[in-house]
Amino acid sequence: MPLTPLTRPLTAEDAAHFLRRTAFGATDEQIRALVGQKAQDVARAALAFDQSIAPGNPFDPMQGATPGAAIQLGRGAWLYELAYGPHPLREKLALTWSNHFVIATDKVRNVPAVADYLNLLRRHAATRSFERFTLEVAQSPAMLRYLDNDQNRKGKPNENFSRELLELFTTGIGAYTENDVREGARALTGWTFQGGRGNKQYLEQPRFVNQTQQHDTGRKTYLGQSGALKGEDIVRIATSQPATATFVSRKLHRAFLADTPDDAAVRGSAETWTRSRGDVMAVLTELLASEAFYASRSRIIRSPVEFLVGGIRTLGQPKIDARSLLNLAGTAGRMGQVLLEPDTVKGWDGGREWINDTTLLLRMQVAAALTMGSKAPNLDTPPSLLALTGQERPAGAVLLSSLKGRQRTYLSLISPEFQLA
Amino acid sequence: MTNRRDFLKLSALAVAATSGMPGFLARAATQAGGTKTLVVVQLTGGNDGLNTLIPYSNGAYYAARPTIAIPKKDVLTVTPDLGMHPALRPLMKLWDEGHLAWMENVGYPNPNRSHFASMAIWHTADPSQAQGDGWIGRIAEKIGDPFCASNLGAATPQALQASEFSLPSIDSVDNFQLKLPAGMNTPFESLLNSPRSGEAAYLTRATRQMLKNTARVQENVRKYKAGATYPDTKFAAQLRDAARLIAAGVGQRVIYVSLGGFDTHAGQRAEQDGLLGTLAGGLSAFQADLERQGLARDVIVMGFSEFGRRVAENGSAGTDHGKGSVMFAFGQGVKGGVHGSSPDLEDLSEGDIKYRQDFRGVYAEALTRWLNLDARGILGGTFTGPRWIA
Numbered sequence: 001m002p003l004t005p006l007t008r009p010l011t012a013e014d015a016a017h018f019l020r021r022t023a024f025g026a027t028d029e030q031i032r033a034l035v036g037q038k039a040q041d042v043a044r045a046a047l048a049f050d051q052s053i054a055p056g057n058p059f060d061p062m063q064g065a066t067p068g069a070a071i072q073l074g075r076g077a078w079l080y081e082l083a084y085g086p087h088p089l090r091e092k093l094a095l096t097w098s099n100h101f102v103i104a105t106d107k108v109r110n111v112p113a114v115a116d117y118l119n120l121l122r123r124h125a126a127t128r129s130f131e132r133f134t135l136e137v138a139q140s141p142a143m144l145r146y147l148d149n150d151q152n153r154k155g156k157p158n159e160n161f162s163r164e165l166l167e168l169f170t171t172g173i174g175a176y177t178e179n180d181v182r183e184g185a186r187a188l189t190g191w192t193f194q195g196g197r198g199n200k201q202y203l204e205q206p207r208f209v210n211q212t213q214q215h216d217t218g219r220k221t222y223l224g225q226s227g228a229l230k231g232e233d234i235v236r237i238a239t240s241q242p243a244t245a246t247f248v249s250r251k252l253h254r255a256f257l258a259d260t261p262d263d264a265a266v267r268g269s270a271e272t273w274t275r276s277r278g279d280v281m282a283v284l285t286e287l288l289a290s291e292a293f294y295a296s297r298s299r300i301i302r303s304p305v306e307f308l309v310g311g312i313r314t315l316g317q318p319k320i321d322a323r324s325l326l327n328l329a330g331t332a333g334r335m336g337q338v339l340l341e342p343d344t345v346k347g348w349d350g351g352r353e354w355i356n357d358t359t360l361l362l363r364m365q366v367a368a369a370l371t372m373g374s375k376a377p378n379l380d381t382p383p384s385l386l387a388l389t390g391q392e393r394p395a396g397a398v399l400l401s402s403l404k405g406r407q408r409t410y411l412s413l414i415s416p417e418f419q420l421a
Numbered sequence: 422m423t424n425r426r427d428f429l430k431l432s433a434l435a436v437a438a439t440s441g442m443p444g445f446l447a448r449a450a451t452q453a454g455g456t457k458t459l460v461v462v463q464l465t466g467g468n469d470g471l472n473t474l475i476p477y478s479n480g481a482y483y484a485a486r487p488t489i490a491i492p493k494k495d496v497l498t499v500t501p502d503l504g505m506h507p508a509l510r511p512l513m514k515l516w517d518e519g520h521l522a523w524m525e526n527v528g529y530p531n532p533n534r535s536h537f538a539s540m541a542i543w544h545t546a547d548p549s550q551a552q553g554d555g556w557i558g559r560i561a562e563k564i565g566d567p568f569c570a571s572n573l574g575a576a577t578p579q580a581l582q583a584s585e586f587s588l589p590s591i592d593s594v595d596n597f598q599l600k601l602p603a604g605m606n607t608p609f610e611s612l613l614n615s616p617r618s619g620e621a622a623y624l625t626r627a628t629r630q631m632l633k634n635t636a637r638v639q640e641n642v643r644k645y646k647a648g649a650t651y652p653d654t655k656f657a658a659q660l661r662d663a664a665r666l667i668a669a670g671v672g673q674r675v676i677y678v679s680l681g682g683f684d685t686h687a688g689q690r691a692e693q694d695g696l697l698g699t700l701a702g703g704l705s706a707f708q709a710d711l712e713r714q715g716l717a718r719d720v721i722v723m724g725f726s727e728f729g730r731r732v733a734e735n736g737s738a739g740t741d742h743g744k745g746s747v748m749f750a751f752g753q754g755v756k757g758g759v760h761g762s763s764p765d766l767e768d769l770s771e772g773d774i775k776y777r778q779d780f781r782g783v784y785a786e787a788l789t790r791w792l793n794l795d796a797r798g799i800l801g802g803t804f805t806g807p808r809w810i811a
Binding site for chain 1: 435599684
C-alpha cells in the first residue's frame with residue numbers, strides 16, 4: 001500500500017514540522033507562509049530545487065595550504081551552504097546520502113575528489129534513478145579510494161567495496177552470501193582512477209578509468225545471475241533487488257520520519273520504490289506529503305549538524321563570521337558528526353546515539369554562544385516559540401514567555417523540544 | 422560562569438528528581454561495591470591478529486604473506502612459536518613480569534565478516550544478534566549505578582547501552598562540566614520539571630543524569646596528579662583520563678576506550694605498525710601511571726577487535742576481513758602467558774583462522790573472577806574460557 005496522503009490543509013504546527021524536517025528549521029514568517037496550503041503542493045515545491053548555491057561563501061577549499069587545511073575549508077564551505085543556501089532540502093538529502101554512501105576525508109585527502117563527491121550527492125539528492133546514482137558513486141575517485149576498489153585487480157581481488165555495496169549501500173545484511181561478495185569483487189576489477197594521489201597532488205583532479213587489462217573477464221555468479229559480469233552489471237543487479245527497496249527506504253524514513261521507523265510505513269515506500277524502479281524523487285514526494293510524515297512529530301533526535309544549522313536558520317540566518325563557522329564545524333565533530341567523516345563506513349547510527357553527557361554539554365555551549373556570546377545576534381525580537389519548539393504551547397511555555405529574548409531563546413535551544421524534530 | 426554553588430544546586434536537583442527515572446537508575450548506588458576496575462580497549466576495524474602475535478616459526482605464515490609478514494628477526498619472541506609485533510616493545514616489560522596475557526584464536530560461532538554485525542556481537546555478547554543492549558550496560562543494571570561504567574570518547578558504543586539509557590561518554594575530563602549562564606539555574610530547573618513523554622522524556626532524563634555525573638567527576642578529579650608522561654596521542658589522552666577517573670575513586674568499575682583504523686585492506690604494514698605503536702605507547706604509560714599512583718593492583722586491561730584478518734595477503738599489500746583473532750589482557754591481576762594454542766595455518770575456514778575459544782568465556786573470567794559479578798546473568802549463558810585472571 002502506498003502511503004496515505006495528508007488531506008487537511010497545513011496547520012501552523014504542521015508547517016513548522018515540515019520545515020524542521022526538510023529545512024532544519026525556519027523563522028516564524030517562513031512557517032506562516034505555508035499555513036493553509038496543501039501537503040502535496042508544499043512537498044513538490046520543496047523538492048523542486050536546482051543546483052544553485054549560496055552567494056558569498058567565504059570558504060574555498062582550493063586555497064588550503066595543506067591537504068588537512070583544504071579539507072577543513074571544504075567542511076566550512078558545506079556548513080555555510082547548509083546554513084545559508086537556497087535549497088536546504090537538497091542539502092539535507094546530501095547530508096543523508098553522505099551517511100549512506102559513506103566516504104571519509106581522513107583517507108580521501110584529495111580536494112577535487114571530495115568536492116566532486118559532494119556535488120554528486122547534490123545532483124542526485126532526489127534522484128530519478130538510484131541505479132544511476134549508485135553507479136556514479138561507485139566510479140567516483142573518492143569512493144574508489146575510500147573502499148580500495150582502485151586496488152582491485154584481476155587475480156588480486158580486494159573485496160572492500162564489493163562487500164559494502166551489498167551490506168551498506170543496497171540490500172543490507174541477510175540478502176547475499178560471502179560468495180556474492182567475492183564474485184562482485186571480481187566483476188569490479190579494473191575500476192580505478194588516475195591522478196590526484198599522494199599528499200602533494202591533493203589539489204589535482206583525479207579521473208575515473210576502467211583498466212580493461214586489469215578486469216577479470218571470467219564467468220561470475222552474483223545474486224543468482226551468471227555471466228561475464230562487469231561492474232555496471234553488479235551495480236544494476238544489486239540496486240534492483242527487492243531488499244534494496246526496503247533497505248534504502250528505511251534510511252529515508254530514518255532521515256525524515258523517525259529514529260525508529262514504522263515497518264508498515266517503510267513497506268509502503270518500498271512498494272513505491274519497486275513500482276518506480278528506484279525513483280527516489282517519487283518516493284520522497286509521496287513520503288513528504290503523507291499522513292505518516294505529519295504524524296511523526298518529535299520522533300527524530302537532531303544530529304549535531306542539524307542542531308547547529310537548525311539554530312542558525314531558526315534565528316533567521318544571522319551573519320556568522322568565517323572563523324566562528326569553522327569553529328562550529330569543529331564543534332559538530334566533537335559532538336560526534338564531522339562532516340564527510342563518519343567514524344566508520346556504516347555511517348552515524350543517529351537517534352539516541354547522539355546523546356550523552358559530553359554532547360549535551362556541548363549543545364548547551366553552542367546554544368549559549370548563539371544567544372549570549374559576545375558575537376551573538378541581536379535578539380530583541382526573538383524567534384517565536386513555534387519556530388523554536390515546533391509547538392504553539394510547548395512544555396514550559398509560561399516560563400519561557402516570561403523571560404527576556406536572549407534568555408528565552410537560550411533556554412529553548414537547550415530544551416528537549418528543540419533537540420527533536 | 423560556573424561555580425561550585427551551581428554544581429551543588431544542580432546535582433541536588435538531579436538527585437531529587439530521580440522518581441521519573443527507570444528502575445535501575447533510581448536505586449542508590451549502594452551495590453556498586455568492590456574496588457576493582459576493568460579497562461576495555463576496543464581496536465576498531467578488525468586488527469590482524471597474525472601480525473600482532475606472530476607465528477614466526479611457521480613457514481605457512483611467511484608463504485601466505487610475501488610482502489606484509491613480520492620478518493623473523495624483528496619479532497619479539499615470547500614462546501618458541503610466537504612473538505609480538507616489534508611496535509609492541511613497550512609492553513615487553515609486562516610480559517617479562519608475567520602480567521601480559523594473550524588469548525589465541527578467539528571468536529564465536531558462525532563468524533560474521535561485517536564490521537558492524539561482528540562489532541555488535543562483541544558489544545552485546547550475543548552472536549544471534551537479538552540483543553539491543555550491551556554487556557557493559559547489563560553490568561551497570563546489575564550494579565544499579567549508571568555511573569559505574571563509562572566510555573572515554575565522543576560517542577557511546579553499543580556495549581554501554583542499557584535498556585533505557587546509555588552510560589556516560591566522557592570526551593575529556595577537563596571539559597566535563599556544566600557552564601550555565603548567570604541567572605539561568607532556576608529557569609533551567611523549571612524547564613526540566615515540565616512533564617514530557619516519548620523522546621522528549623528521554624532527553625530530559627539524559628540531561629538530569631548528565632548534571633549528576635558532571636558534578637560527581639568534577640568534585641573528585643582534582644585529587645589526581647599524573648604519575649607518568651603519556652605520548653601525545655588522543656588514545657593516550659583518553660587513557661590518562663581513565664587514570665584520573667580511577668584515581669578520583671568515583672566508583673567506576675568498567676572504563677571503555679577505543680583506537681580505530683585497523684581496517685587494513687591496503688598498505689597494511691605502514692597502517693598497522695603505526696597503530697600498534699600508538700596502542701603500546703599509550704597502554705605502557707597508563708600502566709606506569711597506575712603503578713606510581715599505587716593503583717595497579719586494582720586495575721586490569723582487556724583488549725579485543727571485532728575480527729582478525731584473512732591469512733593470505735591480498736593484492737594491495739593488505740588483508741581482507743577474517744574470523745578468529747587474538748585478545749590481550751594485562752595488569753598485576755592477570756596471569757601472563759599465551760592462553761590457547763598457536764593458530765593452525767593448515768586448517769583454515771574459508772582462508773581464515775578458525776576460532777577455538779569463545780570470547781564470552783574470556784568476558785566471563787573478567788566478570789566472575791575480577792568484578793565478582795554473576796557472568797551467567799550478564800552473558801545469558803555459562804561460558805568457560807582461559808583462566809587468565811591470576
